[in-house]
Amino acid sequence: MxxxxxxxxxxxxxxxxxxxxxxxxxxxxxxxxxxxGSDGRVYFPPAEFDxxxxxxxxxxxxxxxxxxxxxxxxxxxxxxxxxxxxxxxxALITLDGADVPLLHAVDAGDMARIRTGSRVKVRWADERSxxxxxxxxxxxxxxxx
Amino acid sequence: MSEADGIMRLRQPISVTYNWSAxxxxxxxLNGLLxxxxxxxxxxxxxxxxxxxRNGVCPKCARILGDDVVVGxxxxxxxxxxxxxxxxxxxxxxxYVAAQILLDGADISMQHLIQECEAAxxxxxxxxxxxxxxxxxxxxxxxxxxxxxxxxxxxxxxxxEAGAS
Amino acid sequence: MxxxxxxxxxxxxxxxxxxxxxxxxxxxLPVINDVIAKVGIERQKIGxxxxxxxxxxxxxxxxxxxxxxxxxxxxxxxxxxxEGDGALALxxxxxxxxxxxxxxxLVFSNGKTTSGPIDRILNLQADPYMxxxxxxxxxxxxxxQARACLDAGVLSEADxxxxxxxxxxxxxxxxxxxxxxxxxxxxxLARPYTTAPLRAHDCGVPVDGANAIILAxxxxxxxxxxxxxxxxxxxxxxxxxxxxxxxxxxxxxxxxAAAKAGVGDDRIDIAELHAPYTHQEILLRRAMNxxxxxxxxxxxxxxxxxxxxxxxLARFAEAAESVFSGSADRVLAHCTSGPMxxxxxxxxxxxx
Numbered sequence: 001m002x003x004x005x006x007x008x009x010x011x012x013x014x015x016x017x018x019x020x021x022x023x024x025x026x027x028x029x030x031x032x033x034x035x036x037g038s039d040g041r042v043y044f045p046p047a048e049f050d051x052x053x054x055x056x057x058x059x060x061x062x063x064x065x066x067x068x069x070x071x072x073x074x075x076x077x078x079x080x081x082x083x084x085x086x087x088x089x090x091a092l093i094t095l096d097g098a099d100v101p102l103l104h105a106v107d108a109g110d111m112a113r114i115r116t117g118s119r120v121k122v123r124w125a126d127e128r129s130x131x132x133x134x135x136x137x138x139x140x141x142x143x144x145x
Numbered sequence: 146m147s148e149a150d151g152i153m154r155l156r157q158p159i160s161v162t163y164n165w166s167a168x169x170x171x172x173x174x175l176n177g178l179l180x181x182x183x184x185x186x187x188x189x190x191x192x193x194x195x196x197x198x199r200n201g202v203c204p205k206c207a208r209i210l211g212d213d214v215v216v217g218x219x220x221x222x223x224x225x226x227x228x229x230x231x232x233x234x235x236x237x238x239x240x241y242v243a244a245q246i247l248l249d250g251a252d253i254s255m256q257h258l259i260q261e262c263e264a265a266x267x268x269x270x271x272x273x274x275x276x277x278x279x280x281x282x283x284x285x286x287x288x289x290x291x292x293x294x295x296x297x298x299x300x301x302x303x304x305x306e307a308g309a310s
Numbered sequence: 311m312x313x314x315x316x317x318x319x320x321x322x323x324x325x326x327x328x329x330x331x332x333x334x335x336x337x338x339l340p341v342i343n344d345v346i347a348k349v350g351i352e353r354q355k356i357g358x359x360x361x362x363x364x365x366x367x368x369x370x371x372x373x374x375x376x377x378x379x380x381x382x383x384x385x386x387x388x389x390x391x392x393e394g395d396g397a398l399a400l401x402x403x404x405x406x407x408x409x410x411x412x413x414x415x416l417v418f419s420n421g422k423t424t425s426g427p428i429d430r431i432l433n434l435q436a437d438p439y440m441x442x443x444x445x446x447x448x449x450x451x452x453x454x455q456a457r458a459c460l461d462a463g464v465l466s467e468a469d470x471x472x473x474x475x476x477x478x479x480x481x482x483x484x485x486x487x488x489x490x491x492x493x494x495x496x497x498x499l500a501r502p503y504t505t506a507p508l509r510a511h512d513c514g515v516p517v518d519g520a521n522a523i524i525l526a527x528x529x530x531x532x533x534x535x536x537x538x539x540x541x542x543x544x545x546x547x548x549x550x551x552x553x554x555x556x557x558x559x560x561x562x563x564x565x566x567a568a569a570k571a572g573v574g575d576d577r578i579d580i581a582e583l584h585a586p587y588t589h590q591e592i593l594l595r596r597a598m599n600x601x602x603x604x605x606x607x608x609x610x611x612x613x614x615x616x617x618x619x620x621x622x623l624a625r626f627a628e629a630a631e632s633v634f635s636g637s638a639d640r641v642l643a644h645c646t647s648g649p650m651x652x653x654x655x656x657x658x659x660x661x662x
Contacts, residue, residue, distance in 0.1 A: 155439060163369040171333070206382060207382030209339065
């Protein structure tokens with residue numbers, strides 16, 4: 001029986017539209033900007049369209065680099081291309097000033113150190129090119145949870 | 146990565162590595178290529194001989210293909226095109242001819258290159274034979290055949306009316 | 311226009327396995343021939359063929375075109391493909407029959423889940439800007455959902471282990487199930503976390519599988535099966551793709567789909583829920599209000615064999631078979647797609 005490794009790879013380059021262009025530009029410049037919906041809820045990453053009315057959103061809100069873990073899971077064996085190479089936590093994190101959380105990684109070091117409600121802070125990537133990976137991961141804020 | 150129009154382009158390379166299986170029914174075909182033999186398969190329903198044996202099934206009868214059948218190595222051009230357009234990854238000097246070739250004993254044509262003649266001389270019905278690469282370069286692939294070339298035999302009537310274009 | 315009565319009249323599934331060396335076409339062909347043989351119908355009488363699969367799992371663009379080789383498409387047939395679970399293809403076929411364009415349809419699906427890294431591959435279904443670049447994997451996304459449910463007191467790890475233990479034990483009676491074990495929840499809880507708070511038993515086992523179902527309308531259905539499984543209601547709903555904007559502790563799309571499909575109108579004997587994770591079965595039971603009188607996943611469900619893109623249609627096959635045999639009168643079949651129960655298709659079937 002013939003079996004062989006098969007690698008399928010595509011070098012996609014996606015145009016991201018006007019609103020996400022501004023978002024990724026701001027990330028590249030080291031700022032965290034979300035959008036505000038008609039019900040007052042602040043989305044980070046920004047919602048392009050109001051989840052309630054469907055209208056295109058254009059009211060921007062600048063957010064803090066700190067936030068709170070809403071839920072988390074432990075990646076005990078990191079896989080290729082994930083944000084960290086040592087065991088880490090995936091988390092939904094609500095940034096201070098935002099209402100809707102984002103998915104990212106927390107470099108907690110050990111599963112025992114993180115819990116729901118933990119306070120975290122953005123760690124910026126050394127080289128930023130416009131993309132969600134401009135945030136390298138989040139760090140735990142010691143003693144602040 | 147920002148562009149002049151203010152719209153960003155997000156680079157997002159993706160890659161996945163699979164363990165690809167040719168399936169039990171195509172394996173004799175690939176083993177044949179390792180040996181320099183062209184092995185197709187006969188459908189136990191309609192008796193058509195498939196080369197290559199596709200996914201190991203006859204799409205007309207929805208049956209698993211049956212016996213191995215050695216075909217070729219000579220065959221007849223059933224249709225062809227002259228490639229003049231450069232594209233990414235192209236390995237052959239332009240212009241060149243890509244043809245459908247019906248190997249002797251097969252019922253399904255396969256695609257390969259025609260070389261060692263002028264593109265203008267290639268025609269439907271032309272008899273061709275494979276030119277194999279050096280054996281050291283062989284793998285389980287039709288790429289073991291570098292190209293096909295004219296045999297010089299008389300053309301075979303493929304049912305195309307003279308003068309039709 | 312009055313709705314046409316449509317029923318499942320036959321099903322076929324191949325035994326789930328790991329590391330199959332068959333091509334997708336070779337995987338599909340026997341189940342299609344089996345399901346046709348069961349009703350003894352001529353191929354030409356099948357007015358519509360619909361296939362569910364995912365090219366990313368085959369590692370081959372347009373692999374579904376090659377799959378047409380498995381259905382004997384000569385002379386040419388009317389056929390369609392859904393890039394998703396076969397249960398969504400069944401929905402398309404049901405709509406096709408409703409239009410009156412055909413009376414008999416064949417639906418099939420295949421998932422060669424073990425020839426690639428399925429957790430990575432499923433990532434390609436996620437938000438391409440905010441999620442896929444992080445490559446989280448579906449197990450870790452499901453784990454986020456499970457933690458939120460644990461924190462909220464919606465369920466406990468023991469509840470989750472109970473779901474797994476029941477599924478593994480039920481699978482002992484299912485010849486085509488892959489994972490099966492006479493095990494208790496206590497024993498499972500003693501095993502280590504994989505992606506905490508999930509343990510291995512909380513995650514459906516990726517397998518290679520294929521299945522096929524024949525749908526027929528009215529008198530055609532009565533002529534093809536002794537006791538057809540009549541589709542009384544079917545509905546498909548989707549939650550927002552923004553993971554953070556979705557409730558982690560309930561499934562609103564499943565609740566709406568169940569209500570629209572008429573789940574609450576009468577008792578449900580058997581519910582085949584497509585829950586690739588233990589906590590998701592609990593969320594689905596709550597969303598659909600399924601009580602103690604409903605036997606959930608007597609087949610073992612997707613936990614014991616999860617051929618991605620075929621696991622949803624497998625639920626329809628299992629539920630319909632329980633109607634054919636007379637062991638149940640009113641059954642539910644469900645299919646989910648996307649991370650964290652993003653999409654939910656619910657169908658209620660009855661025997662006469």
